[in-house]
Amino acid sequence: MKPMTATIALITLAASSAAFAADFTTLDVDGSGAISVQEAAADAALAEQFEQLDSDGNGELSQAEFDKAQ
Ligand SMILES: [Ca+2]
Ligand SMILES: [Ca+2]
Incomplete structure (x- = not known):
């Protein structure tokens, strides 16, 4: 990837609505x-906020809990 292309890709990533690199369906590897x-570990930003986002404390993020972070 050329430097300019990489820069544009980074800007696009930062500008996308999602706070995380991947969406819920992608992160939910086992469906x-x-x-x-374990699935959240694929996304550093999500892993960092996991405990805050898991509002019912069941150790997993539901779609609703994940959506709050967007
Ligand atoms: Ca899962
Ligand atoms: Ca939860």
Whole structure:
């Protein structure tokens, strides 16, 4: 990737509505309908906020909990 292309890609990523690099469906690797700690580890920003986002404290992020972070 050329430097200019990389810069544009970074800007595009930063400007996208989602706070995280991947969306819920992508992060929910096993398709359980929730993001586990292990699945959240794929996204550094999400892993960092995981405990705050898990408002019911069940150790997984539901779609609703994930959406609050967007
Ligand atoms: Ca899952
Ligand atoms: Ca939860």
